Amino acid sequence: MKWVRWAAIFFLLGVATACLLAGFIAPASYAHQFRDLPDAAPSSQHPLGTDDLGRDRFSRLLYGTRVSLLLAPAAALLSSLLAAVIGGAAGFAGGRLQVCVTAAIDLFLSLPWLFLLIAVRALMPLNVSPLASVAITFALLGCLGWAAAARVICADAAKLADSDAVLLARATGSGGFRLLWRHIVPNLKPVLSAQFWISVPVFILTEANLGVLGLGVAEPLPSWGSLLRELEGFSTLSAQPWQFAPLILLIVTVSCFHLAMQKREDWA
């Protein structure tokens, strides 16, 4: 089903382009409150209507998608790098270091990170701009999301370290950093790539969950999380189906990420 994968990639490219050109496409500022038009139905002026404060939903969706789609890959990159360094080093070194790192990963995965995120958000300085707030949120997600990927990479690196190819490289005099850089890391690239692509939708959904808790992106900056919060009042949604637009976009985008990375997983 090659065409499905290409359709997914084109869709993602289309969404990314629309987000980058949001300043030209959006009919209004994402923060502007048309206070005489709260909860308005879709119209030529507001293609997806307005929210409860009279802000243009379409503009907020464009900017919110930009925030979530730009920062989620950045957080995924950070967590993948951390996973590569920690998991790769432990797997390559083996012995007690591997045992210790594996135990640390198990501990890390068992901790209730949601509560930690709430606590960290509460400890953060209050006077941070919405942009800084969103950057910190995703940086935190990136810093906390490495453990699952590190376990996979650690296991893979350990297997590689015992492989015939690496044994041959050792026999020919390779060792230390050269062995790691020339022989282990290139062979870990497919796994790292797969872990990166898996992390992107995970972070998008995590940010959405934090937004539902009121802990993600600060007002007035929109994100998928803050847009999804409007769906809390589900008893009236049947009367306003256009409120589903962020949810549909989230589902389609996350599905497209999965479709786009299927081939990469095969490489892995």
Added chain:
Amino acid sequence: MKRSLILLALLLLADPRARSETELRFCLGAEPKTLNPLLAADDDPSETVRYLTGGVLMRLNRLTQQLEPGLATAWKVGPKGDSIRFTLRPNLYFSDGTPFTAEDVAYTMQRLMDPALHSPTGDEFRSGEGNVLTQVTARYEVTIVFPAPVVGLDKLFDQVAIVSSKSPLKEKAALGPYYVSENKPGSYLLLRRNPNYWKRDAAGRQLPYIDSVRLDIQQNREIETLRLMRGEIDLIERLTAESYDKLAAQAPKTAYDAGVGFDAEQMWFNQVPGAPLPAYKKAWFASVNFRRAISASIQRDDLARVVFRGHARPAVSWISPANKFWFNAKLTPHPYDPKAALQWLAQDGFSLRNGALLDREGHPVEFSVVTNAGNTERERMAAMIQQDLAGIGIRLNIVTLDFPSLIERIARTFNYEACLLGLVDNDLDPNSQMNVWLSSAENHQWNPSQKTPATPWEAEIDALMRAQAATFDANKRKQAVDKVQEIVWRQEPFIYLVNKNVLSAVSPRVRNAHPAVLRPQVYWNIDELYLATEGAKGK
């Protein structure tokens, strides 16, 4: 076939469950922390259980805001305001058949005032050091003497549920319209009609009309609204403006707007001298010109119209217009006036440059406002205030925190700049807010626990609040409280935003409901409510 039908009919007649028992159902937002009426707190669902099961000496009519006789037929507050004498209704019985006498009133007050019990209701009677004395002068007469005068003494008894001194069931024996029959923790409470309830209707029929009340524990308010619309529950005490509008659109006869209530939404700046804030920000927040400018830049009408969908009105002061006697009617809400705001700011050396407001030292005016995460109405208000303040060049950062973190900041570390919260008030008497207005009080939020008043106007408020608490002359008290409202209106330590309307929902099958602004808004006359299916019985 015919024989089978007859048999079925006979079985139905024989089955006691086939009787048409009436049951009122509604939801509690959480599990009651206690079922002991002496330990119930105003802000807990245990208050609902206490109201429905507790027999009180006198009851505050939520509509007229006047006291009416309950277990006591007459009462008299002593001339010094430190004693009260009750004449009790004779020949009454608790739900388990134990007789009710003056001994029970004395026992209840002794237990209530026992410091070891930590009763929130008992705390309201504590006016001075010393013990409370109870004198049983006859089987149905009792006098209670307090160590010091208690302001609004008689009205406090609206919350004192009398417990039995002799019943083996102790506090489970009820004198109110219902008693607790079943308690499934986390699921529901079932209250059944008290067979010994004293009250009768005009026709001499024993109240209450409704046989049982089922209280389902339901935290999700959206689900609560859906359940009402499906007919699974009969009433909702408090609705958000959004839910009210939905209900009003789909079932207009269900939604009730009782008008402006006692609760206020307010914002304040941190004026604690030792707060970990830059000195220039402390100077901003301490300036009355700055506070008035912020207040004048907020479009309260828009807050009421957009956030509360018209079910709120711009707030004036710490006493709501719903409090008919104590509200200072001379005061009006601060109008939206950004020009005046900039003039006040200019008096303090602030200036507008390239759309940004700078103080006299060149610091851009930027501050954060904290509010509790998950409260959609407050988050929306904060977003609107953010846009309003941007109009005079101020950058406002909105921070939503979980409630424990918020309380930690505003009450312990004082590491915040401004806060947006609501005040839940259900007490007619302003004396109940002594713990807010005295500068030495812990709840004096903008600068709590002061050793000496930080400003002359706070000293004046201290003096006026103490003066109103020291006299029983209603007019003198009113004058003092009016003056405090004027000072607060001028100084704006709290920037009052809106007073919310009291919105509730009542199923059309519930009859004789008259939602009021005082809590409980809907079931305050529970013993007189009846269900449509029992119309003839009820009437």
